[in-house]
Amino acid sequence: PDRAAIAYFGAGPSALPTDVLEAAAASLVNHGDSGLSLVEQSHRSALSSRILQDARDSFLKLIHASADTHTVLFMAGGGTLQFSAVVYNLFTAWAVKHPELAREGQRGSCEYLVTGGWAAKRLVGAENVNVALDAREVSYASGEARKFGDIPAAGHWQGNLKPARDSAFVYFCDNETVDGVEWPKGSPVDLLGDDPDRIIVADMSSNILSRTFDASKFGVVFAGAQKNIGSTGVTIVLLRNDILALLSSGGALPPQLTPPIPVTPVMMHYPTIANASSLYNTLPIFDVYIASLTLARLLGRDGTGATALELQEAESDEKARKLYAVLDDHPALFHVVPARGVRSRMNICFRLIAPGDETLFVKGAEAKGLLGLKGHRSVGGVRISNYNAVTPESVDRLVEYMREYAKGI
Numbered sequence: 001p002d003r004a005a006i007a008y009f010g011a012g013p014s015a016l017p018t019d020v021l022e023a024a025a026a027s028l029v030n031h032g033d034s035g036l037s038l039v040e041q042s043h044r045s046a047l048s049s050r051i052l053q054d055a056r057d058s059f060l061k062l063i064h065a066s067a068d069t070h071t072v073l074f075m076a077g078g079g080t081l082q083f084s085a086v087v088y089n090l091f092t093a094w095a096v097k098h099p100e101l102a103r104e105g106q107r108g109s110c111e112y113l114v115t116g117g118w119a120a121k122r123l124v125g126a127e128n129v130n131v132a133l134d135a136r137e138v139s140y141a142s143g144e145a146r147k148f149g150d151i152p153a154a155g156h157w158q159g160n161l162k163p164a165r166d167s168a169f170v171y172f173c174d175n176e177t178v179d180g181v182e183w184p185k186g187s188p189v190d191l192l193g194d195d196p197d198r199i200i201v202a203d204m205s206s207n208i209l210s211r212t213f214d215a216s217k218f219g220v221v222f223a224g225a226q227k228n229i230g231s232t233g234v235t236i237v238l239l240r241n242d243i244l245a246l247l248s249s250g251g252a253l254p255p256q257l258t259p260p261i262p263v264t265p266v267m268m269h270y271p272t273i274a275n276a277s278s279l280y281n282t283l284p285i286f287d288v289y290i291a292s293l294t295l296a297r298l299l300g301r302d303g304t305g306a307t308a309l310e311l312q313e314a315e316s317d318e319k320a321r322k323l324y325a326v327l328d329d330h331p332a333l334f335h336v337v338p339a340r341g342v343r344s345r346m347n348i349c350f351r352l353i354a355p356g357d358e359t360l361f362v363k364g365a366e367a368k369g370l371l372g373l374k375g376h377r378s379v380g381g382v383r384i385s386n387y388n389a390v391t392p393e394s395v396d397r398l399v400e401y402m403r404e405y406a407k408g409i
């Protein structure tokens, strides 16, 4: 079928704007009339540096941050590499900052706010360095099946969470792609307070650039590009410069530590990647190019007094509102999995109640060119991914199908 007839709601890799793909396709054959494909060009060429710079500048502009305060890294390895990278780097930063504690053999600690499967998976990262770091977990799973789907009110979770005074970092996943749980805007950062010593880390893989956020409050933000930014292959890491400075001053580490500080593997070592302007090794520049096209396109939305990201946020909210409205209009047929206050605007997860049938629902949608709706294999159900490239028109088509389906039951 023609691409225009398809509306794609896959969770990632996800839809990309057609004009971005067309520009990328042209560059795949002959980039900028150079006679060479972009994938044939050296990652160290001036052309590649320009692409990296453009992507970095657009990203910083979109989030209203500056190179004076933040460093943007483009890395391979996906969000998954960052699960480990943040632990290695931030534990080192902790040891540099607290040499007396490290020398005494005290273990550093870090806290994870676990609201779904992706925050839980980070343990894979934390366990690697567990010899030296006490990774504590505040889990929001509830019920006998220990399912995710809610974030209790502030007072409750604050009571659970007591970050140690010298905690290395507090980590959360801003949007849980599989469970459909998103932290309400501004939290938990606002609730953690304005302690300049507290380093907050957020995995924004599946909701970055869908709403504004205050970059100054975060120590590290990371996001694989393949949902809201571009294609699979690069991850954007936003790092506050004071943390980078701390990491770069590794000479201050005390010589004898028990337990020893784990040495950060070079491909995860933020100062190494930063010093090389993200070109320590061969970076997939073509993927950075796709990201730069998407970022420039998003920036181009600027106008009418609102910033580009505010416009995108309003659109994302409105698309999500329409989708939840149709679900809520038919409570006997559709059951939204997460609690109302934490429903994700990006991944709308629901079950069909008999006589509704999830397989038939998804098949019927496919027949109309509405693709990518099957829920994640670990939880089942239906999932509508409402990323930036999903147009309001695509959402309207899906809403119409859902209303028709409900009528037919």
Ligand code: PLP
Binding pocket: 012, 077, 078, 079, 080, 081, 118, 173, 175, 176, 177, 178, 203, 204, 205, 206, 224
């Ligand atoms: N974090 C979140 C929220 C995700 O949705 C995903 C993947 O879908 C990941 C991390 C892992 O990302 P990657 O597959 O790029 O390693």
